[in-house]
Amino acid sequence: MRADVITIFPEYLAPLDLSLIGQARRRGVLDLRVHDLRDFTHDRHRTVDDTPYGGGAGMVMKPEPWGEALDRLVAGQASRPVLIVPGPGGMPFTQAMARELATEDWLVFGCGRYEGIDERVYEHAAHLAEVRVVSLGDYVLNGGEVAVLAMVEAIMRLVPGVIGNAESLVEESHEGGLLEYPVYTKPASWRGLDVPDVLLSGDHGRIASWRHRKRLERTAARRPDLLHTASAITSADLESVP
Numbered sequence: 001m002r003a004d005v006i007t008i009f010p011e012y013l014a015p016l017d018l019s020l021i022g023q024a025r026r027r028g029v030l031d032l033r034v035h036d037l038r039d040f041t042h043d044r045h046r047t048v049d050d051t052p053y054g055g056g057a058g059m060v061m062k063p064e065p066w067g068e069a070l071d072r073l074v075a076g077q078a079s080r081p082v083l084i085v086p087g088p089g090g091m092p093f094t095q096a097m098a099r100e101l102a103t104e105d106w107l108v109f110g111c112g113r114y115e116g117i118d119e120r121v122y123e124h125a126a127h128l129a130e131v132r133v134v135s136l137g138d139y140v141l142n143g144g145e146v147a148v149l150a151m152v153e154a155i156m157r158l159v160p161g162v163i164g165n166a167e168s169l170v171e172e173s174h175e176g177g178l179l180e181y182p183v184y185t186k187p188a189s190w191r192g193l194d195v196p197d198v199l200l201s202g203d204h205g206r207i208a209s210w211r212h213r214k215r216l217e218r219t220a221a222r223r224p225d226l227l228h229t230a231s232a233i234t235s236a237d238l239e240s241v242p
């Protein structure tokens with residue numbers, strides 16, 4: 001998988017040099033490149049923004065640097081990437097979208113700042129890439145970099161070879177549409193709180209049933225909205241929760 005990130009704050013993406021993502025980059029499993037949008041400007045001040053047409057507060061990101069960045073990275077290439085631009089007005093980013101994007105060969109992430117990117121950049125980019133505006137939630141950040149960090153981690157951890165034990169991906173939150181079950185480790189008793197006996201029983205069938213039940217109960221309590229679309233539950237499961 002190749003991924004490019006275009007930003008005016010490349011240092012914001014430094015955490016992608018760490019841990020599993022960083023190791024996967026060094027092992028060549030991920031080809032992750034970060035680009036400074038200001039490298040695609042030509043004025044002395046390396047200007048990337050200007051005042052909005054129509055008035056209003058704040059600044060808008062100029063189209064020219066984005067156009068040159070996309071020309072340099074994407075135009076003329078044999079393959080066509082998915083261009084993901086985080087924005088509060090985007091489609092919801094979900095585990096299902098992360099799974100789907102993890103199968104793509106090439107992702108380009110565009111980090112907006114200020115009041116946003118000139119709309120013509122999205123229109124122009126549609127000739128070069130599949131453009132998706134994606135939201136992490138109904139709140140506003142100061143820029144797309146934090147959202148890209150989260151999306152890159154969510155997507156890249158699903159790319160084969162990035163996480164050593166793919167088994168650990170199977171029953172985590174949102175797999176099968178349910179939240180994860182509670183986990184415990186040693187000691188068996190801690191400050192008067194004991195690990196549930198079933199987990200010490202060695203009965204893998206009972207343990208699996210207990211864990212499924214806990215996923216169901218936790219989802220019903222915290223995210224009832226997920227229940228009716230979860231693929232991992234039966235109609236009997238649905239009737240068994242309040």
Ligand SMILES: Nc1nc2cc(Br)ccc2s1
Nearest residue numbers: 086087113140141143144
């Ligand atoms: N929730 C989000 N807020 C923002 C703000 C800007 Br400016 C750019 C991207 C995003 S994603």
